[in-house]
Amino acid sequence: MQTSFSELEYAAKKKQTRRDRFLSESEAVTPWAELGKAIAPYYPSSSGRGRPPIGLVLMLARRWLLNVSTQGAF
Numbered sequence: 001m002q003t004s005f006s007e008l009e010y011a012a013k014k015k016q017t018r019r020d021r022f023l024s025e026s027e028a029v030t031p032w033a034e035l036g037k038a039i040a041p042y043y044p045s046s047s048g049r050g051r052p053p054i055g056l057v058l059m060l061a062r063r064w065l066l067n068v069s070t071q072g073a074f
Helices: 005-013 018-029 032-042 056-070
Strands: none
Touching: 032 056
C-alpha cells in the first residue's frame, strides 16, 4: 500500500515523544530476531487445539518492557 502525501506530511510534523524515542532505541539495541531464533525451539507452537500462542518476538519485547518498567527506567 502506497503512502499518501498527507500521511507523509503528518509523519514529518509529529513530535517524537519520550516513549517513541525509548522504543526506537530499544529496537536498535536489542537483536530481537536473533533472540527469537535462540528461543524458538523451546517456545510452544500453534499445533493442536486451544488459543494460539502470541508471536515469539512480540512476547520477548513485552516481557523485556515489563521488566524495564518495573525497575524504574521510565
